[in-house]
Structure formats: structure tokens, C-alpha cells
Amino acid sequence: MNILCAGINHRTARLDVRERFAVAPEEAPALLCDLRSVEGVSGAVVLSTCNRVEIYASSLCPVRALDGFREILSARTGMEAPLYHHDTPHAVRHLFRVASGLDSMVIGETEILGQVKKAYSVASEAGTATRTMHKLFQHAFRVAKSVRTETQITSGPTSVGSVAVELAEKIFGDLRHLRVLMLGAGEISERTARSLQSRGVRSTVVSNRTYERAAQLAAEIGGMAIHFDHWDKAVADADILISSTNADGRLVTPEKLAPVMKGRGERSLFVIDLAVPRDADPAINDMEGVFLHDVDSLQQIAAESLVIRQREVERCESLIESHVGGFMKWLQSLHDPERQR
Amino acid sequence: MERAALIGSSLCYLFALGHTLFSLFKGRFRPGRFNVAAVAAGAGLQGWYLTLLGSQLHACPIRTLPQVLVFLGWSMALFYLAIGTSYRLSLMGAFTAPVVLLLQVAAVFIPAGKIDPVRGVDPWIETHASLSLVAYGALGLSCIAGLMYLVQERQLKSRRPSAIFHDLPPVTTLAVTVRRLLVAGFVVLTIGFAAGFLARTPIPKVKICFSALIWLLYAGLLADSLSGRLGNRRTAQGAMLVFLLALLLLPVIQRLSTLG
Numbered sequence: 383m384n385i386l387c388a389g390i391n392h393r394t395a396r397l398d399v400r401e402r403f404a405v406a407p408e409e410a411p412a413l414l415c416d417l418r419s420v421e422g423v424s425g426a427v428v429l430s431t432c433n434r435v436e437i438y439a440s441s442l443c444p445v446r447a448l449d450g451f452r453e454i455l456s457a458r459t460g461m462e463a464p465l466y467h468h469d470t471p472h473a474v475r476h477l478f479r480v481a482s483g484l485d486s487m488v489i490g491e492t493e494i495l496g497q498v499k500k501a502y503s504v505a506s507e508a509g510t511a512t513r514t515m516h517k518l519f520q521h522a523f524r525v526a527k528s529v530r531t532e533t534q535i536t537s538g539p540t541s542v543g544s545v546a547v548e549l550a551e552k553i554f555g556d557l558r559h560l561r562v563l564m565l566g567a568g569e570i571s572e573r574t575a576r577s578l579q580s581r582g583v584r585s586t587v588v589s590n591r592t593y594e595r596a597a598q599l600a601a602e603i604g605g606m607a608i609h610f611d612h613w614d615k616a617v618a619d620a621d622i623l624i625s626s627t628n629a630d631g632r633l634v635t636p637e638k639l640a641p642v643m644k645g646r647g648e649r650s651l652f653v654i655d656l657a658v659p660r661d662a663d664p665a666i667n668d669m670e671g672v673f674l675h676d677v678d679s680l681q682q683i684a685a686e687s688l689v690i691r692q693r694e695v696e697r698c699e700s701l702i703e704s705h706v707g708g709f710m711k712w713l714q715s716l717h718d719p720e721r722q723r
Numbered sequence: 724m725e726r727a728a729l730i731g732s733s734l735c736y737l738f739a740l741g742h743t744l745f746s747l748f749k750g751r752f753r754p755g756r757f758n759v760a761a762v763a764a765g766a767g768l769q770g771w772y773l774t775l776l777g778s779q780l781h782a783c784p785i786r787t788l789p790q791v792l793v794f795l796g797w798s799m800a801l802f803y804l805a806i807g808t809s810y811r812l813s814l815m816g817a818f819t820a821p822v823v824l825l826l827q828v829a830a831v832f833i834p835a836g837k838i839d840p841v842r843g844v845d846p847w848i849e850t851h852a853s854l855s856l857v858a859y860g861a862l863g864l865s866c867i868a869g870l871m872y873l874v875q876e877r878q879l880k881s882r883r884p885s886a887i888f889h890d891l892p893p894v895t896t897l898a899v900t901v902r903r904l905l906v907a908g909f910v911v912l913t914i915g916f917a918a919g920f921l922a923r924t925p926i927p928k929v930k931i932c933f934s935a936l937i938w939l940l941y942a943g944l945l946a947d948s949l950s951g952r953l954g955n956r957r958t959a960q961g962a963m964l965v966f967l968l969a970l971l972l973l974p975v976i977q978r979l980s981t982l983g
Contacts, residue, residue, distance in 0.1 A: 686883070
């Protein structure tokens with residue numbers, strides 16, 4: 383029995399191509415049945431995410447199976463399928479790498495494991511997952527878990543938004559009761575605010591020199607707009623201040639924050655300065671209860687996480703290699719007449 | 724038998740410390756059950772040691788400095804177990820285990836000195852002594868939480884936080900923990916202190932003065948902290964300084980009491 387993997391991903395196909403090949407959840411069962419009807423194919427699983435569409439199949443004749451897959455996909459999309467393909471044991475290794483996040487755009491991302499699990503469960507429900515496929519995917523989940531726990535491949539946040547979220551969590555713990563104040567309505571600050579909102583912050587207030595822009599962004603992100611002249615009063619209620627204005631001088635200074643900090647008891651203030659040139663005076667970081675991070679420090683933390691992840695790839699690969707060996711032994715034992723008996 | 728229990732508990736704390744150092748070094752510390760289990764086993768064996776000793780002495784086993792140190796370590800371990808899960812401070816084990824281990828090692832190597840003879844059991848003096856040590860267990864943990872607060876605050880203010888940053892709890896949680904432990908420790912300390920005044924056995928004046936000094940320092944620290952006059956950082960520093968002072972004064976008090 384061979385394991386075959388065929389597909390496209392973010393490295394081999396542009397987004398507009400991937401969009402055409404993407405498989406919606408409601409289309410998956412029918413496609414799985416079509417794939418299994420290809421001559422020589424006993425089982426199939428389809429993994430469709432924003433970065434990849436891949437078919438994993440157990441087959442006695444991989445060449446014929448691959449031709450069949452190409453025909454089916456071309457008929458669905460109306461274009462020739464630019465598929466890459468792997469045979470045993472490379473297909474096994476590929477699945478283990480995909481499930482572990484090593485083949486992802488951001489190395490070590492963990493969302494992919496949930497997507498692989500979902501793809502497997504859809505195939506199981508559709509009845510297209512054979513014993514070999516069951517064993518393969520169960521093994522892939524074990525590999526992903528051990529890669530995650532035994533290495534630092536998922537270590538640290540990797541984008542400005544996720545760094546800001548992690549720092550906020552390390553200052554406040556639960557983010558659900560926090561208030562965010564945005565000064566300026568830049569793109570990065572909007573993304574950062576959205577990252578914080580995704581963790582459930584209580585409210586977001588937007589203040590911009592142009593009130594209309596503040597109102598527009600506030601409407602988009604479900605916040606509230608205030609006039610720019612009032613931001614220094616609003617900061618008294620805020621826990622997180624995201625600043626990205628085009629101000630000429632320093633906007634957030636120790637002199638402005640000192641009375642604010644006096645009146646807020648033990649509540650900390652996290653200042654995220656995304657402006658270049660900077661809006662916040664670095665001296666505010668020396669004030670008790672004030673934590674300042676600018677775009678440089680956020681990017682540096684993200685870059686360090688990526689470096690740590692990159693360094694771990696080799697360890698992950700060797701871990702995966704030992705698991706591929708283990709799976710191949712099991713696969714070969716299926717053909718071993720002694721074992722069969 | 725009691726010696727075996729003491730060595731066994733030291734080994735448990737050593738395991739907890741070794742496991743934490745190993746996982747921190749490997750960069751994959753996860754707050755897990757191992758530390759809690761090791762500290763629980765250590766505390767259990769310490770409790771067994773103290774029970775055996777207590778039944779031999781027919782009194783609370785805090786008559787020599789080594790016994791006091793073991794009792795103190797046991798109180799700290801119990802408070803760690805009590806607050807560990809509720810505050811999700813599992814890394815606290817990383818800081819608690821070495822402190823308890825240090826107290827334990829000191830207890831093994833410090834000469835026992837003169838043992839106070841048991842002149843009939845005075846329940847108030849027993850209450851006073853044991854509650855004071857339990858209070859110091861909580862105050863010792865507030866010292867550890869204070870240290871963790873200062874480390875995490877420094878990490879958050881730096882532009883390049885190190886690996887330990889990911890493993891320490893949020894500063895806000897640590898600040899709350901420091902205050903709660905200070906309150907818990909201070910309340911128990913006050914009850915213990917009051918029990919001392921009800922005792923029939925005369926307590927050396929020097930002991931009363933030193934105890935009053937520590938009580939006043941904690942009272943001042945708590946009053947300033949709870950009224951908002953002291954910020955989180957100063958409260959954490961205060962919790963550390965007063966406890967270290969108390970720890971330094973403990974042998975002095977013990978020595979002066981036996982002289983008196």
C-alpha cells in the first residue's frame with residue numbers, strides 16, 4: 383500500500399489559484415467520494431486551508447491515482463491543476479511536517495493542526511478514511527503534539543499584534559475588562575487594536591486629529607470616537623494606549639501622565655507607540671505602573687520568536703524523521719506474510 | 724526514622740528544583756503537576772518529620788533553630804499548595820522549592836544548640852510559636868511573590884524580555900498575590916502575637932521587642948500599601964526587605980532568648 387499526497391500550497395500557487403481550488407466544507411464529502419472512485423484509490427482525505435489544498439490517499443497505484451486526481455480537480459475548476467506530489471515515505475513526512483506547522487507560512491503556527499483534524503474527521507464521516515489513513519492521521523496528531531511539547535517551535539508571538547497581546551496579558555492577565563484608547567487611526571494600530579479585541583477587551587476609544595476618520599474607524603471596529611483635544615482626559619480610564627499619530631513632538635510625556643497615574647491607584651498603563659517618529663517620550667517607561675513598547679521593540683520581540691522557531695526546525699525534523707521510520711515499519715508490516723498470519 | 728523523613732522531603736524539593744532548572748534551561752517550562760506533586764510530597768514528609776518529633780517531645784517541635792527552620796519551610800510549602808492553583812502561580816514552585824530546600828539544608832547543618840526543656844505544656848505559648856511560624860510561611864511566600872513581581876516588571880520594561888518572561892505570571896496577578904499573602908500572614912502573625920501575651924510562661928523581653936519591631940514594620944507596610952501610598956513595586960520591595968530582616972533576626976532572637 384502506498385501513501386500519496388498531491389496538492390498546491392502558498393509556495394507553489396498564487397492566492398487567486400488557491401482560491402479556485404479551495405474546497406468549501408459542504409463540497410468536501412462529494413469530492414472525497416469522487417476521489418475514492420479513482421481506480422486504485424482505497425482511501426482519501428482532503429485538507430483545504432487558506433494556504434493549501436492537499437489530497438492524501440492510500441493507493442496501490444499512485445501514478446494512476448495522481449492522473450485521476452488531476453482530472454477531477456481540473457473538471458471542478460476549469461483549469462489545469464498545478465499539483466505537486468509525494469509518494470511514500472515522502473508523503474508521510476510531508477503530512478507530519480504540515481500537522482506540526484513546519485510547512486506553514488509562519489513556522490510553528492498551531493491553527494493547522496485543528497484544520498488537519500477537521501479534514502480527517504470529515505473523511506471519517508464520509509467513509510473515505512481507510513485503516514491506513516486512520517493510522518497515518520492518528521500518528522500525525524501524535525507527531526504534532528510531541529513536536530509542540532518537546533521543542534520550542536511554537537514559542538513566542540510572531541507579529542506586532544500578537545506581541546502586543548502577549549505583553550498586555552503579561553501585564554494585566556485577563557484582557558476582558560480592559561479599555562483601549564487609540565491615538566491616530568493608522569493601519570498597524572488598527573490591526574493591533576483588532577488583535578486585542580479578539581481577546582475580548584471591553585471597549586475601544588478612537589481619537590484622531592480628523593474626527594471623521596476616528597468616527598469611521600470606531601464604526602468599523604465597534605468602538606467610540608472622541609475629539610483629539612480630549613484624549614488626555616480619556617487616558618485616565620484607559621488601560622492600553624495605542625499611539626500612531628503624525629505629531630511633530632512628543633505627545634505622551636511624563637508630565638502628562640504623572641497626574642493621570644496618581645489618580646488611577648494600582649492600575650497599570652500599557653503604552654504601545656507605533657508612530658515613527660515616536661509619540662511617546664521614552665522616559666515614561668521609568669514611571670511606576672507604565673509599560674512602554676514602541677514599534678522597534680515589538681518587532682524585535684516578534685523577530686526573536688521567529689529566530690527561536692527557526693533554530694528549532696532541525697530538532698523538529700529529526701523528531702519527525704524518527705516518527706516516519708516508525709510509521710513505515712508499521713506500513714511494511716501490513717505486507718509481511720509472517721505478521722499477516 | 725525522622726531523619727529519613729527529613730532527607731526524603733529535602734530530596735523532593737531537590738527534584739522540584741532540578742526539574743524546574745532543567746525545563747527552564749531547555750526553554751520549555753510549562754506550569755505542570757510535577758512541581759506541585761514534588762512540593763506536596765516534600766510537605767507531607769516534613770509534616771511526618773514534625774509529627775514524629777512532636778510526639779517525642781510532647782510539644783510543638785519548634786524548640787531549636789533547625790526545628791524552627793523546618794517548621795517555617797513546611798508552612799511555606801503549605802501556603803504554596805493552598806494558593807498555587809488558585810492564582811495559577813505554578814512557577815512559584817520554581818522559587819518556593821529552592822527557598823524551602825535552603826531552609827532544610829540549613830536545618831541539617833546548623834547545630835541544634837541548647838534544647839529548651841519542656842516545662843509542662845503551655846497551650847498559649849504553643850499557639851503563639853506555631854502561629855507565628857505559619858504566618859512567616861505566608862510572609863515568606865509574599866517575599867517570593869515580590870521577587871517574581873520585580874523580575875517580571877523588569878522583563879516587561881525591557882525591550883528584550885528573556886525566556887523566563889513567558890513563564891512568569893502577569894504583574895497584576897503578582898501584585899495582588901503579594902498583598903493577599905501580606906494580609907493573610909499579618910492576620911495570623913497578629914493572632915500569634917496576641918496568644919504570646921496570654922501565655923503563662925514568661926517570654927524574654929528581647930524577643931518581645933524584636934517581634935514587635937517586625938509586627939510594626941509589616942503593619943506600616945500593609946497600611947501604606949492598602950491605602951495606595953505605596954505602589955506595587957514598593958510593596959514588593961517592602962515584602963522582601965521585611966521578610967529578609969525577620970529571617971536575619973530569627974537566629975539572633977533565638978540566641979538572645981536562650982541567654983536570657
